[in-house]
Amino acid sequence: MKLTPISLVLMLCLGAQAGNLAKEVEAILQPKKHGDLEYGVIVQSLDRGDVLYEANPDIQLIPASVNKVVTAYTALKKLRPTATFKTSVHVTGAIRDGMLLGDLFLKGGGDPSLVSERMWMLVNDLHRSGIRSISGNIVGDSSFYDLERTPETRPKYLKDQAYNAPVGALSFNFNTTTVYLRPGEKPGEPPVIFIDPQNPYIDVVNQAKTGKAGTSNSIVAMRLDYVKGVLGDTVLLRGSIPLDGKELRFYRNIVNPALYTGHMFKTFLESRGIKVTGEIVEGTVPVNARRLLEFESLPVWQVVWGMNKFSNNFVADQLMKKIGAEVWGPPGTLQKGISAVEEALEDIGVKKGVYRLVDGSGLTRETHISARQLLTVLRAAYKDFSISAEFISSLAIAGEDGSLKRRFSSTTQTDNAFLRAKTGTLDGVSSLAGYTTSADGEKLAFVILLNDKRMKYGSMIDWRDKIAEAVHRYQREKKNG
Numbered sequence: 001m002k003l004t005p006i007s008l009v010l011m012l013c014l015g016a017q018a019g020n021l022a023k024e025v026e027a028i029l030q031p032k033k034h035g036d037l038e039y040g041v042i043v044q045s046l047d048r049g050d051v052l053y054e055a056n057p058d059i060q061l062i063p064a065s066v067n068k069v070v071t072a073y074t075a076l077k078k079l080r081p082t083a084t085f086k087t088s089v090h091v092t093g094a095i096r097d098g099m100l101l102g103d104l105f106l107k108g109g110g111d112p113s114l115v116s117e118r119m120w121m122l123v124n125d126l127h128r129s130g131i132r133s134i135s136g137n138i139v140g141d142s143s144f145y146d147l148e149r150t151p152e153t154r155p156k157y158l159k160d161q162a163y164n165a166p167v168g169a170l171s172f173n174f175n176t177t178t179v180y181l182r183p184g185e186k187p188g189e190p191p192v193i194f195i196d197p198q199n200p201y202i203d204v205v206n207q208a209k210t211g212k213a214g215t216s217n218s219i220v221a222m223r224l225d226y227v228k229g230v231l232g233d234t235v236l237l238r239g240s241i242p243l244d245g246k247e248l249r250f251y252r253n254i255v256n257p258a259l260y261t262g263h264m265f266k267t268f269l270e271s272r273g274i275k276v277t278g279e280i281v282e283g284t285v286p287v288n289a290r291r292l293l294e295f296e297s298l299p300v301w302q303v304v305w306g307m308n309k310f311s312n313n314f315v316a317d318q319l320m321k322k323i324g325a326e327v328w329g330p331p332g333t334l335q336k337g338i339s340a341v342e343e344a345l346e347d348i349g350v351k352k353g354v355y356r357l358v359d360g361s362g363l364t365r366e367t368h369i370s371a372r373q374l375l376t377v378l379r380a381a382y383k384d385f386s387i388s389a390e391f392i393s394s395l396a397i398a399g400e401d402g403s404l405k406r407r408f409s410s411t412t413q414t415d416n417a418f419l420r421a422k423t424g425t426l427d428g429v430s431s432l433a434g435y436t437t438s439a440d441g442e443k444l445a446f447v448i449l450l451n452d453k454r455m456k457y458g459s460m461i462d463w464r465d466k467i468a469e470a471v472h473r474y475q476r477e478k479k480n481g
Contacts, residue, residue, distance in 0.1 A: 021053045024470040028463060038451045040371035043471050046382055046435070046443040052474060057375075060355060060368035061449040064424030065311045066431040067362030067369070072304045072394055073377050074337075074344045075319045076387040078327055081301035085111035085322060087170075089126055090289040098132035103278065105285045106265055107141040108170025108258070110325070110332060111297040112318040113306075115173050116197050122295045123268045129292050137278035138266050140258035141285050144169035145321045145332045149257065153364040160223035160252045164363065165314040167321060168257030169332070172264050174314045175257050177202050177233075179221055181248040183241050184210035191219075191241050201232030201254070201263035211240035221250035232259060258282050301390040308394035308422055309402035313361035320360030334359055345373070348380040362424060371447040374433050378445040382435065395420040395434050407465055418472055421446075428453040430460035432468055439475035446471050 025041060042057040044050070086109040093102025114122075149166035158164035165175040179202075180194040189210045195202050208219055218239035233254050241248065254260045262280035269276055297303070300319075307315040317334065324336025327343075337360060342352045355369040381391040396402030398419040408419065421434025433447040448467050450460045 021470060021474045022055075024473075025053060025055065025467055028466045028470065036452050036454050040449045041447065041467060042371045042375050043444055043446045043474070044375055044379065046379065046445055048442070052444070053471075054372075057372040057447075058370050060370055061431075061451045062365055062426065062429045063362055063367060063369055063374065063431050063433075063449060064426045064429045065313075065362040066374065066422050066424035066433045066447075066449070067357070067367055068308055068311065068316050068360070069374060069377055069422050069433055070341060070345070070357065070369070071316050071319055071360040072308055072391060073381050073387070074323055074341045075300055075304055076381075076390055077344050077384075078323050078340055079300045079319075081299060081304075081387060081390045083300045085109045085113070085297035085303075087111050087114060087122065087295045087297070088285075089122075089292045089295075090285045091292055092286055092289045093136065095129075095131060098130060100131050100134045100136070103136035103139050104131075104134050104276075105139045105141055105283070105289060106170065106262060107144070107285050108168065108261070109144050109297075110169045110171075110318050110322045112171065112174070112312075112315040113298040113303055114171065114261070118295075118297075119172065119264060119268050120272075122293075123265070123272050123274075125293050125295060126269070127272050127274065131274060133275040133277070134269075135277050138262045138276060138280050139283040139285075140170050140262040140265075140280070141283060142168045142170040142258040143284050144325060144330050148334070149255075151317065151334060151359050151364070153358045153366045155363070155365070158363075159225070162251035162253055163313050165253040166255070166257055167314060167317045169321075170261045171257040171314075171318070172261040173197065174312065175260065176251055176253050176314075177235075179204065179235055179237070179250045179252065181208070181219060181221075181237065181241060181250070183243050183245050186210065187212045187243055191237070193237070197264065197267070199260075199263050199267050201260050203232065203234045205234055205236045208237040209240050211242045213242055213244040215240065215242045217241055217245055217248070219248055221252060223252040223254070225255075232256070232263060301394075304390065305394040309396055311403050311423060313363045316361035317359055345377070348376055350376050363426075365426065365429075371449050374447045374449075375445055378433060378435070378447070382445065392420060392435065395422055407461075408469070419468060421468070425458055425461065427457045428455050430455075430458070430464045432464045436468065436472045438471075439473050442474075442476070444471060444474070 040056045042054040043052045088107045090105040162176040178196045182192045190206050191208050220239050222236045224234045266276050320337030321332035323340045325332030327340040328336040338357050350373050358366045396404035398404045398408040403423040419436040421432050424431035430450045448464050
């Protein structure tokens with residue numbers, strides 16, 4: 001049947017009150033179809049178990065960040081919701097009159113929640129040990145994970161973007177830094193620069209200028225691709241900011257997680273009154289060292305919550321290496337983590353060898369998985385009492401928070417929190433997977449995967465969202481009598 005513009009409008013206005021979900025989805029996708037569009041869609045009732053709609057549910061497609069659904073499920077199952085990452089402090093020398101004679105070793109356990117406020121807590125714990133000065137070096141030990149910082153499968157053009165941050169067993173603040181920039185006092189002067197958190201690891205080369213009021217902003221911030229010894233990374237600023245311009249903010253990743261964490265640890269130690277004489281270096285904890293303290297991360301359920309709500313790629317791949325280290329032994333690697341994922345999926349009926357995962361984040365075009373396989377994960381998580389609450393609560397709420405905060409706002413004005421889901425977006429990829437309710441209150445799980453290599457980043461989001469709204473409007477036909 002050929003759909004005219006009038007029939008399309010009528011169909012979308014009537015919704016799926018007669019249970020005609022297939023026609024609604026077709027009406028949304030039919031005008032967009034051409035040779036490069038591939039899609040997989042599946043909707044299943046969680047109350048009754050029947051599949052309400054499917055279109056190409058078994059073709060392997062790029063999921064983008066919807067891949068984090070699989071990572072979250074495996075982390076909660078293999079690690080358990082209350083598990084933690086552990087960062088430890090070790091010494092080999094004696095402590096005399098408050099001075100540590102020798103090096104202090106900071107060994108990472110892959111904690112993705114080690115941010116400024118928690119670093120301060122760690123330093124406070126160390127302060128209570130009685131140490132007031134350190135005669136040696138701060139040695140960062142990242143051996144709990146392998147040394148692959150940025151997976152080879154990530155797109156090379158991302159370079160210094162914060163969402164492409166490297167991973168490492170010893171990491172800090174998601175391995176990113178923030179550069180704030182304000183106009184100088186008069187045209188021609190350099191802008192005023194602030195680094196957050198302030199630290200000696202980041203070296204800012206400020207070649208930017210303050211322009212006349214009313215001129216355009218042309219500021220560019222680049223994190224250069226090399227590390228200068230123990231100094232760290234260089235961020236280069238160029239361009240012009242108008243005299244009356246607003247404060248600018250740039251998020252950039254760093255190159256060496258262990259050195260970055262070590263420098264920040266030293267900064268926090270000195271802020272607490274603990275003087276460090278030596279340098280920041282990388283190494284491993286000697287076998288004869290004694291442990292002074294062990295600092296626990298936020299629990300895994302909170303880590304998963306942050307990963308899914310804000311689609312944090314760094315956290316996802318940190319989790320994958322943690323899973324690999326715990327299941328197969330350290331050092332944690334992505335491949336060990338993927339093997340653990342394959343085990344977890346096989347336990348719920350998704351066979352090995354019929355999909356391809358290469359990381360935990362989905363920041364790649366090499367992962368391929370089907371809508372039906374992802375729906376199997378959603379269904380298993382929903383029905384597993386040991387993890388269901390933590391898994392579902394980690395998903396973004398339509399129109400309210402996370403990566404869906406600015407989506408579905410018109411719908412949620414009258415239908416608050418009608419959908420919880422994980423988003424996924426790359427150039428040529430738009431995906432959504434999660435849970436909603438039907439028009440008559442039936443609980444549903446759905447997966448929408450759209451792949452079209454000719455489409456730009458974000459250009460298929462509206463299609464995806466309209467399909468999700470159609471799923472929400474679905475209502476079973478009432479039988480007479």
